């Protein structure tokens with residue numbers, strides 16, 4: 001069982017909590033005005049169309065209201081959020097050129113080390129800008145592009161223009177519009193037809209500045225019959241003021257292509273994480289999501305898969321762990337738009353110490369999607385009486401001959417189970433984490449090894465209650 | 469040696485205090501095969517849980533091998549050598565029969581060793597070792613697996629609460645043999661709660677618990693005839709009435 005397989009010494013949460021002195025080169029004023037957006041755009045040297053796009057998005061933002069469902073967002077005051085924080089660092093392909101304090105941060109997070117051992121490329125963003133990017137030479141030779149969004153916008157303008165916020169349009173919801181207006185940083189990946197990127201690429205997003213927002217944009221295009229595993233990580237130190245993350249991820253998985261998108265989200269407990277992720281999948285293509293949500297004060301995250309081509313597939317595996325002071329509203333949605341499309345959603349949510357975890361699934365089968373197949377399995381575990389877990393599935397089936405299965409369980413750790421393990425000489429804490437590890441095991445085994453280890457550590461830390 | 473001194477366990481129910489274990493004194497010597505019996509609701513299971521620490525005493529003292537364990541956690545008691553067979557083994561996601569046995573021994577025992585424990589309780593080991601512990605196993609199977617885990621622990625002091633419950637007649641004979649073997653081979657103290665004559669029959673010592681107190685305690689040869697005598701008397705009385 002988990003105990004012997006991956007029993008690891010506990011890491012310290014303080015790893016994530018180390019703050020650097022704010023040495024940013026430039027910070028926009030807090031709040032959201034046309035002037036601020038013009039200023040960001042000018043500093044980023046946007047093409048004209050991008051400035052227009054930003055301004056349009058701002059208009060949309062001002063028209064839209066906050067969602068009338070989900071967690072309470074009233075404590076978010078946009079007037080107090082600094083939307084653009086430029087680190088005092090130039091984007092580089094050499095860690096030696098990254099300023100010491102920033103490099104040390106990524107060292108602590110194990111990024112350069114992972115780059116040496118298990119990754120084919122790395123992107124590292126600090127506050128609003130990417131400070132480091134690398135990709136293995138042989139991938140470049142095969143035509144793979146992996147770079148920061150700003151570089152992509154200038155060097156591959158046509159591709160970006162054709163895809164940028166086409167899948168997640170600004171009018172989608174208020175925070176998509178916000179993203180369109182103030183986006184900065186993020187990664188761009190292009191995998192040409194038939195190319196298989198065997199080793200994962202990873203982008204890590206670190207927000208250091210207090211009271212700031214991070215709005216990175218990730219755009220991935222996997223051409224026909226190509227494949228990629230992309231890993232996204234994020235963290236921030238904890239502050240007493242609200243920070244905001246409203247990233248946007250757009251994934252284009254073409255016919256016969258395969259993309260695995262793994263995330264371990266570990267924002268600090270002052271973060272409002274209002275993130276949008278969406279994938280469109282062509283004929284015989286496969287999108288696999290692996291999603292771990294551990295951090296944030298409030299989260300709203302529901303990766304969506306649009307199965308557009310015949311026989312397209314979605315596999316979604318997620319785990320959400322809400323502890324004290326956290327309201328994590330996560331889920332997944334699938335839209336079946338073609339015959340014989342299939343989806344498999346499997347999630348685990350855990351809540352403890354008064355945390356609230358809600359899991360929403362939305363499955364839509366359009367009338368163009370006969371023989372769609374979808375199975376949803378969500379399980380929740382509450383570790384005590386003061387915590388809450390909910391599962392809220394919705395289904396909208398128009399297609400004929402659909403095969404839809406849904407299974408949801410909500411349970412508690414019973415005292416009996418804890419007593420049992422203790423009667424075998426195991427401490428109460430270890431007993432709890434053993435049960436939780438067993439519960440998340442199906443998810444953990446989907447993660448790349450280091451991430452499984454990290455998740456394991458996070459679970460242990462959560463259970464020890466050492467986190468605020 | 470286990471010494472229970474002036475043990476009391478009370479619960480509050482509807483603003484009333486119920487005394488379940490009532491100033492109970494009891495000493496159990498080392499290496500004995502002891503069977504506790506007595507009427508339903510007499511407090512036997514409660515007593516067993518108090519010994520393991522699964523329930524917390526209201527007052528009194530417990531001494532195990534000369535050491536006061538009154539305030540010890542379940543974990544500490546387990547580490548000091550007390551084991552308890554639950555009505556059912558724990559089950560949670562991902563846990564397999566082999567894991568239960570490994571948990572019990574605290575070692576990464578080999579599949580073969582694990583199988584030996586299962587054979588001892590009459591389970592064809594190979595079929596079970598890799599199975600997940602869940603409702604696909606029958607009540608009797610779960611029960612036997614649980615007994616096997618306590619055997620695997622091999623501690624100084626093992627408690628079984630009605631091990632025969634839920635076991636079919638055919639397997640019952642088998643179970644008696646299991647306990648006879650335990651009696652012969654296990655060095656430590658074995659405490660069984662049972663209503664079964666055939667289990668009472670292999671005891672060194674019998675303790676009768678009634679109304680939360682020790683009613684009698686003594687060697688089997690003294691106590692058993694008394695108990696059976698009562699049962700006979702009741703039977704006779706009943707047959708007269710019908």
Ligand SMILES: Nc1ncnc2c1ncn2[C@@H]1O[C@H](COP(=O)(O)OP(=O)(O)OP(=O)(O)O)[C@@H](O)[C@H]1O
Pocket residue numbers: 479481486488506507508509510511512513514515
């Ligand atoms: N938490 C509780 N609240 C109320 N009553 C309780 C509680 N725990 C135990 N009891 C009562 O205490 C008494 C003793 O229970 P216990 O299970 O120890 O009896 P037992 O001797 O094991 O009986 P049996 O032979 O039926 O197994 C019973 O009347 C039971 O209902």
Ligand SMILES: [Mg+2]
Pocket residue numbers: 512513514629
């Ligand atoms: Mg009982």
